[in-house]
Amino acid sequence: MTIDIKAATRSFLAQTEEHLVSYLEACVHCGQCADACLFYRTSGDPRHTPAYKLFPLARAYRQQKWPLNWFACKITEGDLLEWEDLIFDTCTMCGRCTEVCPMGIDIASIVGQARKAWADAGLGPRDLMAAAENSRDHGSPLGLTQEKLVDRVEWLADDDEVDMPLDKPGAEVMLTVSSIEAMKYPKSLSAMAKILNHAGVNWTFSTHGYESTNFGFLAGRSDIAATMLGRIVDAAEQAGVKTVVIPECGHAYGVMRWSGANILGRPLPFEVLHITEYIARLKREGKLKLKPYADPFTYHDPCQVSRRGGAAADARYILDGFATGFKEMTPTAELNWCCGGGGGVQAMERAADLRHKAFKIKIDQVEATGTGRLVSACANCRLTMDESKTYWNWGGALESLVEIVADHLEDV
Ligand code: SF4
Numbered sequence: 133m134t135i136d137i138k139a140a141t142r143s144f145l146a147q148t149e150e151h152l153v154s155y156l157e158a159c160v161h162c163g164q165c166a167d168a169c170l171f172y173r174t175s176g177d178p179r180h181t182p183a184y185k186l187f188p189l190a191r192a193y194r195q196q197k198w199p200l201n202w203f204a205c206k207i208t209e210g211d212l213l214e215w216e217d218l219i220f221d222t223c224t225m226c227g228r229c230t231e232v233c234p235m236g237i238d239i240a241s242i243v244g245q246a247r248k249a250w251a252d253a254g255l256g257p258r259d260l261m262a263a264a265e266n267s268r269d270h271g272s273p274l275g276l277t278q279e280k281l282v283d284r285v286e287w288l289a290d291d292d293e294v295d296m297p298l299d300k301p302g303a304e305v306m307l308t309v310s311s312i313e314a315m316k317y318p319k320s321l322s323a324m325a326k327i328l329n330h331a332g333v334n335w336t337f338s339t340h341g342y343e344s345t346n347f348g349f350l351a352g353r354s355d356i357a358a359t360m361l362g363r364i365v366d367a368a369e370q371a372g373v374k375t376v377v378i379p380e381c382g383h384a385y386g387v388m389r390w391s392g393a394n395i396l397g398r399p400l401p402f403e404v405l406h407i408t409e410y411i412a413r414l415k416r417e418g419k420l421k422l423k424p425y426a427d428p429f430t431y432h433d434p435c436q437v438s439r440r441g442g443a444a445a446d447a448r449y450i451l452d453g454f455a456t457g458f459k460e461m462t463p464t465a466e467l468n469w470c471c472g473g474g475g476g477v478q479a480m481e482r483a484a485d486l487r488h489k490a491f492k493i494k495i496d497q498v499e500a501t502g503t504g505r506l507v508s509a510c511a512n513c514r515l516t517m518d519e520s521k522t523y524w525n526w527g528g529a530l531e532s533l534v535e536i537v538a539d540h541l542e543d544v
Pocket residue numbers: 168169170171181182185222223224225226227228229230239240470
């Protein structure tokens with residue numbers, strides 16, 4: 133294995149010019165972030181303390197910027213190898229540590245930036261890097277090629293008797309997909325279609341830009357992140373849509389909504405909404421008529437939608453007056469515990485054991501509600517929880533918020 137330490141150092145130093153430096157200076161080493169992290173909470177390993185993940189970038193910064201920089205140590209191959217599991221395997225970029233940090237340090241952003249240095253050095257988990265490269269080369273990390281998308285949409289439209297337009301001219305809304313949904317939970321696609329049709333929305337899927345997950349971003353591969361974003365942005369611009377809707381995928385939403393313009397270097401000429409935000413809007417506009425739903429369940433907030441996306445209230449608004457069996461878990465909304473698989477951790481085989489163990493936090497949360505059923509709005513959370521459920525032989529049920537809404541639409 134060749135490790136390009138010069139490329140990694142250049143990458144680190146490029147980032148020390150940015151606002152992230154203020155975070156490196158601001159940490160007061162109070163340790164409050166430790167207990168907020170699902171991995172530290174699970175392992176008790178001091179290496180899993182969130183603040184420890186600042187170290188590689190901090191060392192590069194001191195090497196370059198400190199007045200007495202000749203005393204500062206250089207980043208070494210050993211550092212990169214030692215910290216790799218902390219930057220990739222044990223950080224879902226969930227942002228929970230920031231909620232408790234008295235200095236408001238955004239560890240998730242620093243981890244995201246640090247991943248670029250690992251990728252530039254030729255390091256990083258092989259399966260995560262392969263998922264990113266598959267996205268670039270085949271349109272999706274899970275084999276959802278353009279042909280397969282067309283095939284899936286035609287099959288679902290036929291099977292579920294729902295109109296699912298592809299490349300429809302004049303559409304105002306473009307719906308994107310997550311290949312996790314398309315390949316593992318395909319009914320989510322027809323569920324979105326049913327809801328938008330019910331509300332009379334003029335919408336379409338696009339064969340030119342459909343995959344909203346962005347493993348380039350998660351792997352630290354800026355080039356692939358831009359390619360994946362560019363496909364959707366180009367498709368939306370050519371179609372002239374006003375709104376791009378991100379499906380049940382948290383990171384896909386965060387990348388497009390909050391980082392998209394910066395990655396591409398220009399404003400996005402359309403609004404970006406997560407599907408829960410969009411459904412809540414339809415309800416506010418009186419376009420969503422739902423039959424009552426009384427089954428007991430609790431709601432798992434996807435970190436990138438509720439905590440980092442600020443859209444926790446929209447899921448509750450959808451459920452309000454409709455789902456009478458809904459019961460909050462504790463803690464919830466912005467302080468909810470991560471499923472363990474965000475930030476690409478779900479795709480890393482070597483990270484599976486610890487993330488499965490971390491899921492016990494979620495099981496205990498659900499059990500405490502007495503509902504035994506977990507509903508969420510992220511296919512990556514759903515896949516993570518499905519696998520961890522098997523690991524623990526847990527009997528709780530897992531469902532999709534969008535599918536439940538679609539199953540309870542009133543006839544119009
Ligand atoms: S972002 Fe989440 S997983 Fe990463 S260090 Fe903070 S709490 Fe832990």
